[in-house]
Amino acid sequence: MNVGPIDLRAKAHWVWRETLAVHRRAPETRLASSLSPIEIFVALYYGGVLRFDPAQPLAEHRDRCIISKGHGSICMYPILADLGYFPLEELQRVCQAGSFLGGIPDPVIPGYETVNGSLGHGLGVASGMALGLKRKGSDRSVFVVVGDGELHEGANWEAIMFAAQHRLDNLHLIVDDNGISMLGYTDDIVSHDPLSVRLSAFGWDCMEVDGHDVAAVQAALLQMKASCAGKPQALIARTLKGHGVPGLENAPLSHIMNPKPELIDSLLEQNP
Amino acid sequence: MSVKPLAMRDVLLDRIWRAMAEDHKIFFVCADFGSPILDKIRADFPERFVNVGIAEQNLINVSAGLALEDYTVFAYAIAPFITMRCYEQIRVSLALLSEVRPMNVNLIGVGAGYSYVVSGPTHQCYEDITLMRALPNFRVLSPSDHVSAGALFDRCVSSTGPKYLRLDAQVLPVLYEAGAPDLDVGFHVHRSGDGVCLVATGYMLHTALKVAESLTAAGHSVGVIDLFDISHFAADQLQAVLSPYTGIVTLEEGFRGRGGVDAMLFEFIARRGLAARMLNIGVEGAYRFELGSRMELHEQVGIGHGSVLRSVTTFIQSLSD
Numbered sequence: 001m002n003v004g005p006i007d008l009r010a011k012a013h014w015v016w017r018e019t020l021a022v023h024r025r026a027p028e029t030r031l032a033s034s035l036s037p038i039e040i041f042v043a044l045y046y047g048g049v050l051r052f053d054p055a056q057p058l059a060e061h062r063d064r065c066i067i068s069k070g071h072g073s074i075c076m077y078p079i080l081a082d083l084g085y086f087p088l089e090e091l092q093r094v095c096q097a098g099s100f101l102g103g104i105p106d107p108v109i110p111g112y113e114t115v116n117g118s119l120g121h122g123l124g125v126a127s128g129m130a131l132g133l134k135r136k137g138s139d140r141s142v143f144v145v146v147g148d149g150e151l152h153e154g155a156n157w158e159a160i161m162f163a164a165q166h167r168l169d170n171l172h173l174i175v176d177d178n179g180i181s182m183l184g185y186t187d188d189i190v191s192h193d194p195l196s197v198r199l200s201a202f203g204w205d206c207m208e209v210d211g212h213d214v215a216a217v218q219a220a221l222l223q224m225k226a227s228c229a230g231k232p233q234a235l236i237a238r239t240l241k242g243h244g245v246p247g248l249e250n251a252p253l254s255h256i257m258n259p260k261p262e263l264i265d266s267l268l269e270q271n272p
Numbered sequence: 273m274s275v276k277p278l279a280m281r282d283v284l285l286d287r288i289w290r291a292m293a294e295d296h297k298i299f300f301v302c303a304d305f306g307s308p309i310l311d312k313i314r315a316d317f318p319e320r321f322v323n324v325g326i327a328e329q330n331l332i333n334v335s336a337g338l339a340l341e342d343y344t345v346f347a348y349a350i351a352p353f354i355t356m357r358c359y360e361q362i363r364v365s366l367a368l369l370s371e372v373r374p375m376n377v378n379l380i381g382v383g384a385g386y387s388y389v390v391s392g393p394t395h396q397c398y399e400d401i402t403l404m405r406a407l408p409n410f411r412v413l414s415p416s417d418h419v420s421a422g423a424l425f426d427r428c429v430s431s432t433g434p435k436y437l438r439l440d441a442q443v444l445p446v447l448y449e450a451g452a453p454d455l456d457v458g459f460h461v462h463r464s465g466d467g468v469c470l471v472a473t474g475y476m477l478h479t480a481l482k483v484a485e486s487l488t489a490a491g492h493s494v495g496v497i498d499l500f501d502i503s504h505f506a507a508d509q510l511q512a513v514l515s516p517y518t519g520i521v522t523l524e525e526g527f528r529g530r531g532g533v534d535a536m537l538f539e540f541i542a543r544r545g546l547a548a549r550m551l552n553i554g555v556e557g558a559y560r561f562e563l564g565s566r567m568e569l570h571e572q573v574g575i576g577h578g579s580v581l582r583s584v585t586t587f588i589q590s591l592s593d
Binding site: 124125127129130131132154166 | 337360
C-alpha cells in the first residue's frame with residue numbers, strides 16, 4: 001500500500017491524540033510506553049518505509065514488522081485503523097468484551113505478526129523470518145521494534161549474535177530508547193550504555209536519532225532499509241516515555257502511571 | 273530375520289536427510305548438538321541447516337520465524353534443554369502463536385529419562401512429558417524403538433502445529449520388527465490379557481514387556497500397551513482396549529505423581545468412567561546423583577524390572593482382596 005505524500009508531523013500528532021483518547025476510554029492500556037514510539041511507527045507506516053497491504057495483512061509481498069514491545073504499542077491501534085486494517089469504530093471498544101483490541105496486543109489483530117508483550121521474543125522470531133526470507137530469495141525486509149528495557153531479556157542477545165553471524169542485512173532493529181522500564185530509569189537498573197557501541201561490537205551497523213523528529217526517523221529508516229552491507233542494522237531512537245503529557249513525560253514510574261481523565265481532556269482541548 | 277537396532281535419532285535424522293533432497297521447504301536447526309547423520313545434513317544442505325549455538329531460547333524463536341515463512345522446521349537439541357531452558361519461548365512462539373498461525377515446528381529432544389546414564393540430573397530428563405503436555409496445540413510423541421521413531425517423521429510432515437519428540441539417547445532393542453505402529457491410533461497393543469494392563473511409554477515399554485513375561489509365567493493375564501502419542505491418541509479405541517481390565521499400571525521414565533502419563537491416564541479413566549484401579553510407576557523422590565548402570569539407577573528409583581515386578585505383583589494381589 002502506498003499512502004502517498006503525507007505530513008508526517010501532523011499524522012504523528014493525530015496518532016498522539018488518538019492514543020490519549022484510547023487510553024482515556026481504556027485506562028488498562030499502557031499509555032507512557034505507547035507515546036514514546038509514535039514517530040517510529042508513523043515513519044514506518046506512512047513514511048514509505050514498509051510495504052504492506054491492509055487487505056491482506058499476511059501477504060507474502062509485505063515487509064514484516066514485529067512489534068516486540070507489544071504493550072507499549074497502543075499507538076498502533078489508531079494507525080492500523082487509519083490504514084484500513086480494521087474499522088476506526090473499533091477504537092471505541094478497546095479492552096471491552098468482544099473487542100480484539102486488548103490491553104496488550106495479540107496476533108488476532110490484523111497487522112500484528114506475532115505474540116508480543118511477553119518481552120524479548122520478537123527479535124529472535126524476526127531473525128528466523130529474515131533468514132527464511134533470504135533462503136527463499138525474497139527481497140522483503142523484517143523490522144523489529146523493541147524497548148530499551150526489553151533488551152534486559154537475554155534472548156535478545158542470542159538473536160543479536162545470530163543475526164550478525166548470518167549477515168542478516170534484511171533485519172532492522174529499532175530500539176525505542178525511552179530509558180525507563182517499569183520501576184525506574186534503565187541506567188539505574190541495568191544500564192545498556194553505550195548501546196550503539198555494544199551493538200556495533202556485536203557486529204551490527206548502528207545509527208542514533210532523535211526519536212521524536214519524525215523526518216529524521218524516516219530518513220534513518222530509509223537509509224537502513226537500503227543498506228545491504230552484509231550486516232543487520234539497528235536504529236536507536238532516543239525518545240521520551242509519556243511524551244507530551246505533563247507529569248508523565250520521563251517520569252521514572254511513568255510505566256504504571258495513569259493521568260487523570262481531566263488532564264487528558266484538557267490536553268486534547270489544548271492540542272487540537 | 274531380526275532388525276538390527278539403531279539409535280532413534282539416527283533413523284529419524286536419516287528420514288529427514290532423505291526428505292530434504294526432495295522437499296526444499298524443510299529446514300533443520302540445532303543448538304550445537306550433533307550426530308553422524310547430522311553431518312550429512314550439514315554437508316548436503318548448508319542453505320537449510322543452521323546451528324544457533326548453545327542458545328536454546330534462540331533455537332525456538334528462530335524456528336518459529338522460519339515456520340512463519342512456511343518452512344517445515346526440525347529443531348534438535350538435548351531433551352531437558354530443548355524443553356526447559358526455553359519453555360517460555362515454546363509457550364509464546366509455538367504453542368500460543370500456532371493458535372492463530374499455521375506453523376510446523378518439530379522439537380526433537382534426545383535424552384529421555386535416564387538415557388544419558390552417567391551425566392546426572394542436568395542431562396537426564398524426568399519432567400518433559402508433564403511440561404509439554406501442559407501446552408495446548410502441542411503434540412507429544414514418545415517412541416520406544418528406532419522403527420517407531422523413524423515412522424514419526426511421517427507424522428511430523430503430515431500434520432501442522434508444534435510437536436515434541438522425546439527420543440532415547442541409547443540404542444534400544446527393536447520392538448516393532450513387523451513394522452511401525454499405526455500413527456493415527458497413537459498407541460499400540462503389544463499383549464492382550466484380562467487382568468492388569470501395563471500402559472508404558474518410551475524406554476519403559478521394554479521394562480513393561482519383560483515384566484509382563486514374568487507375570488505371565490507366574491500365571492497372570494497381562495496386557496501391554498505402548499502409548500507413543502501422549503497427547504493425540506484414539507480415545508474411543510483406547511477406552512475399548514482398556515475396558516476389560518480390572519487394573520491399569522502406568523509406566524514412565526519421569527517423575528511419578530507430577531502430571532505425566534500417570535495423571536493423563538488418571539484423568540482419562542475418570543472421564544471415561546472406567547472402573548479399573550490404577551497403579552503408577554515412575555521416578556520416586558527427588559533428584560539423585562548416584563552413578564550406576566541405567567538398570568541400577570532404575571531400581572534405585574523404583575522403575576527397574578525387579579521393582580516394577582514387585583509393585584505390580586502386589587497390585588494384582590490387592591485387586592482380588
